[in-house]
Amino acid sequence: MSAVYAVVFADGAAFEDAGGGLPVVFRDLGGVPVVVRTVRQLLAHPEVVRVVVTCPPAAADRLAAVLRDGDLDGPVTTVVAPVASDEAIHDGLAALQDIAAEDDVVLIHDAARPLIDQALITANIAAAREHAAAVTVGPATEGVARVVGDAVVQVHPTDGEMLVLKAPQTFRYGVVWDLYTWAHDSVGVHSTSPAHLCRYSGVKPRAVRGSTANIRITDDVDLEVGAVLLAAAGADVAGGRA
Template sequence: MAKALIFAGGTGRRMNSCSKPKQFLEMHGKPIIIYTLEHFEYHEEIDGIVIVCIKEWIEELKGLLNRYGITKVLNIVSGGDTGHDSIYYGLEEMRKFCSKDDIVLIHDGVRPLINEELISKNIEAVKRYGNAITAEPVRESVIRCEDKKSITDVPPRDQMFVAKAPQSFHFGEIFKLYEMAREDGWKTIDSSHLCSLYKVPMHMVMSTKNNIKITEPADFYIYRAIYEAMENQQIFGV
């Protein structure tokens, strides 16, 4: 079995939402965080979920879990100042529920367009290779610039991918890395970045299409359009 660590600690400043953090914004009357959680709630290989949330919104989240029948949540903990800190606090809480060999899928609360197959592929990859980093090919050329002025080089596009989520590991391995980073004073963008810093070999799992992270207002409208298109396809077969 496996467990999920969902981090939803962001305040959503880039969403320009004065009333709610981005993970609590609603689409068709349901908060984004619930759409995300449902994928893990309904997956037969996931037997527990820990959520990292903004402290002031934990009670609101508890109410939503009851309302929407999310039963696998083991605990909710407060987030940190950065995404890196939030993941560390979540992993620290998971020590209560995980052995070192348990599989943990780390996922953004505002990345709701995943599916059962992607979760299964992550779990299988960890069993076979030790970890799994969800990724998708870039659609445009990537440039590298070291001074924010001059282009250093343009890597071949067919070798370039974008790291997504879930990012999945054996609990003992990933918690050890976050503890090392804490001692070394490093703050990372995500778990794949942390693995790269410590030269940990990583296995890539190809992402589902449209695995977007809802960060800015345009992302929300793109998500809504994609979701409605998917719903219409199921209903009308188009």
């Protein structure tokens, strides 16, 4: 059976002060820093053997401290990477070069999504093993418009086919490493989403529908909503702990 790894990243905004004097990934959710909850939840899955966490240089010391104090039940590697999310994902994948096989599975997950549940992790792993690529999606509850200047040039209604990309996005290691190596070496190709890079390669990810509780924490309101969701879900979205 192929091994399973996870690369946890966050965009630059998640490492900036979101109020309260701390970047959002270091803010407490139910008494535990957001990034620690995220890593705990991944390590709680019986198939995940290692988590790689990337961060910009300015946050490296704080990240090391919160992970060290986070009572984590498995191996974690930290990688200092550029602020740009695509570069951070590339560098996180590079940290697995010497240990991951081509057919091993890598979950690429957002540090600011700590409420991922075990069922979603399992479904992503299964889909990536079978189809090489899997993308978590959720319902688009409102229509989406493409606007150029002040002109609406395209409208997508909520028709059941239009879904929102979320995380994790999960791949066989060889597939996603090839995507990011190509993007890293190409001029003008940048994306925080591996699924976006798939459009250039012919890789067709499998859609995995996730829980509405798998929200992205970006501000104080999200933290309040997250606390309610955490209390309702219990240990399943707390790395096996309340």
